[in-house]
Amino acid sequence: MIASKSFQWSDARSITAIALALGLGLSAHAQGDEGVLDTLQVHGFLSQALVVTDDNNFFGPSSSDEGSFKFTEIGANASLRPHEDVLVAAQVLSRRAGGDGSDARPVLDYGVVDYQMLSDQQRTFGVQVGRFKNPFGFYNQTRDVAFTRPSILLPQSIYFDRTRSLGLSGDGVSLYHEERLSNGVIRTQVGFGQAQAGDDLRRTLRLENVPGSLDPKQSAIGQIRYEHDGGRIVAALSAAQAKAKFDSNTPLQSDLTFRFRPVILSLQYNEELWSLTAEFALRPTELGGLDNPWLNDVTGESWYVQYTRRFLDDWQWLIRYDSLTSNRDDRSGQNLEEFTGGAVPAHSQFADDITVGLQWTPHPRIMLAGEYHHVDGTGWLPVQDNPDPSETSRRWNMLLFQLSLRF
Amino acid sequence: MRRLNLLALAAVMLLAGLSLAGASANAREEPILLVAHPGVDTHRLKRDTTRAIFAMRQRTWPDGQAVRVFVLDNNHPVHARFAKEQLAVYPHQLQLAWDRMVFSGTGQAPERVRDQAEMRLRITTTPGAVGYLEREYLDDRVQVISME
Numbered sequence: 001m002i003a004s005k006s007f008q009w010s011d012a013r014s015i016t017a018i019a020l021a022l023g024l025g026l027s028a029h030a031q032g033d034e035g036v037l038d039t040l041q042v043h044g045f046l047s048q049a050l051v052v053t054d055d056n057n058f059f060g061p062s063s064s065d066e067g068s069f070k071f072t073e074i075g076a077n078a079s080l081r082p083h084e085d086v087l088v089a090a091q092v093l094s095r096r097a098g099g100d101g102s103d104a105r106p107v108l109d110y111g112v113v114d115y116q117m118l119s120d121q122q123r124t125f126g127v128q129v130g131r132f133k134n135p136f137g138f139y140n141q142t143r144d145v146a147f148t149r150p151s152i153l154l155p156q157s158i159y160f161d162r163t164r165s166l167g168l169s170g171d172g173v174s175l176y177h178e179e180r181l182s183n184g185v186i187r188t189q190v191g192f193g194q195a196q197a198g199d200d201l202r203r204t205l206r207l208e209n210v211p212g213s214l215d216p217k218q219s220a221i222g223q224i225r226y227e228h229d230g231g232r233i234v235a236a237l238s239a240a241q242a243k244a245k246f247d248s249n250t251p252l253q254s255d256l257t258f259r260f261r262p263v264i265l266s267l268q269y270n271e272e273l274w275s276l277t278a279e280f281a282l283r284p285t286e287l288g289g290l291d292n293p294w295l296n297d298v299t300g301e302s303w304y305v306q307y308t309r310r311f312l313d314d315w316q317w318l319i320r321y322d323s324l325t326s327n328r329d330d331r332s333g334q335n336l337e338e339f340t341g342g343a344v345p346a347h348s349q350f351a352d353d354i355t356v357g358l359q360w361t362p363h364p365r366i367m368l369a370g371e372y373h374h375v376d377g378t379g380w381l382p383v384q385d386n387p388d389p390s391e392t393s394r395r396w397n398m399l400l401f402q403l404s405l406r407f
Numbered sequence: 408m409r410r411l412n413l414l415a416l417a418a419v420m421l422l423a424g425l426s427l428a429g430a431s432a433n434a435r436e437e438p439i440l441l442v443a444h445p446g447v448d449t450h451r452l453k454r455d456t457t458r459a460i461f462a463m464r465q466r467t468w469p470d471g472q473a474v475r476v477f478v479l480d481n482n483h484p485v486h487a488r489f490a491k492e493q494l495a496v497y498p499h500q501l502q503l504a505w506d507r508m509v510f511s512g513t514g515q516a517p518e519r520v521r522d523q524a525e526m527r528l529r530i531t532t533t534p535g536a537v538g539y540l541e542r543e544y545l546d547d548r549v550q551v552i553s554m555e
Binding site: 039041043045075077079081084085087089090091110111112114116119120121124128132133141142145147148176178180185229230231270272310313364 | 452453455456458459464465466467469471472473480481482494495496497499500503504506507509510511512513514515516
């Protein structure tokens with residue numbers, strides 16, 4: 001159902017993943033009973049936002065007069081059950097978050113064959129092969145789908161764009177298991193595969209103008225999640241390791257290895273009309289091949305607390321405090337500012353964001369949202385929107401509006 | 408004084424009557440039953456399993472047959488009551504669970520029906536189907552599944 005002909009896939013791996021998915025799907029199809037096409041589902045979404053800031057730029061020239069419309073998310077997926085134990089699913093995503101139009105080139109977001117080999121009253125066990133979404137924290141798997149987010153922007157301390165590609169998905173194998181206890185459910189998932197390493201990572205490492213290639217290496221991810229009493233209380237622990245290697249083509253820059261090993265603890269309490277959510281993350285990054293104590297081995301810290309309240313059937317408001325520390329050994333950023341002689345301001349090493357937001361869903365397929373952020377620090381401000389950190393302002397305000405549609 | 412006492416007595420009786428009427432109204436509210444296609448071999452489901460099936464995380468009946476899940480609209484009162492009373496989850500939690508499945512490649516969405524008459528028709532005609540109905544919509548073409 002997806003018009004894949006016109007798309008230029010980012011790399012051969014995407015094609016392999018799709019071929020694998022289709023191949024397995026079709027062979028299973030041949031064995032399946034009648035009515036396989038009855039199980040075909042096609043879904044999609046489209047979101048367009050307007051971002052307005054007083055200082056600094058977020059997702060495009062947001063501090064200019066009319067703000068930035070360069071935050072667009074479009075996706076379409078298809079899924080099929082060729083056999084009672086098999087699900088074949090793929091999604092194509094076009095996302096522009098600042099940058100030029102070429103960023104919106106559609107990519108394979110996921111493409112999996114899912115085989116649920118065990119499924120009884122007590123437990124479920126299955127495997128996904130292909131490109132799978134990483135279960136990281138509460139929101140990573142569907143971070144680009146507005147209808148699954150409580151606000152237009154997810155808490156940026158954890159779900160920021162700077163190393164987005166590395167944590168998004170893996171090309172490989174993922175195993176999942178669900179065990180039903182007397183008053184709760186334990187779900188575990190582990191995945192092994194090759195991460196993505198997009199331009200975002202290259203910019204974050206400030207390698208965008210250095211000749212050479214940045215290639216992803218093996219990654220692993222695991223999540224254990226406990227849902228108590230039908231999901232009234234949810235707790236999850238996620239851990240990941242992702243690696244990328246930069247092969248330099250110039251003697252001015254040595255080869256680099258980049259390793260990212262985040263851990264997130266997630267907690268949520270749900271009532272009929274309100275939810276309280278908190279996540280805490282430690283983000284150690286190691287950069288090998290460089291003799292710089294400010295980059296070699298740094299652990300960042302992120303956390304947020306969020307309260308959402310539903311009212312009048314189709315409205316929801318939200319308040320959230322979100323905090324990012326880039327380096328736990330230099331929380332104020334003063335040491336880095338002194339080390340760089342003021343070129344990197346202290347306020348680029350943290351960000352404390354107070355957000356209030358409102359969502360209205362007048363129809364199940366339509367959502368309108370607005371939110372306001374007051375931010376102290378530029379820790380998660382996208383590098384591509386603000387190339388010179390010394391020209392950023394420490395305290396800034398942001399207003400966003402978003403229209404989202406789905407089918 | 409006596410008149411005041413009478414007034415108080417009347418008020419108490421009125422309140423008691425109202426609360427009794429309320430109680431009997433609740434008692435009259437039909438229980439919502441879990442129903443399936445008559446060919447389904449499973450006749451009992453645990454509540455956790457039922458919840459996993461309606462959350463679209465479990466795709467087969469315990470004997471291996473594929474499940475086809477049918478639901479009413481989120482704002483349909485029977486859907487809300489089934490979710491809360493039988494599954495012990497809120498409709499908004501179910502919707503979010505479905506969205507997360509559909510947009511992460513981990514599952515599919517349930518099939519929507521407009522009303523209970525359509526629910527009964529689809530369950531009668533779809534092998535492996537599961538859904539829910541108020542007692543007055545039951546007939547011998549659907550099978551009631553008991554929940555433990």
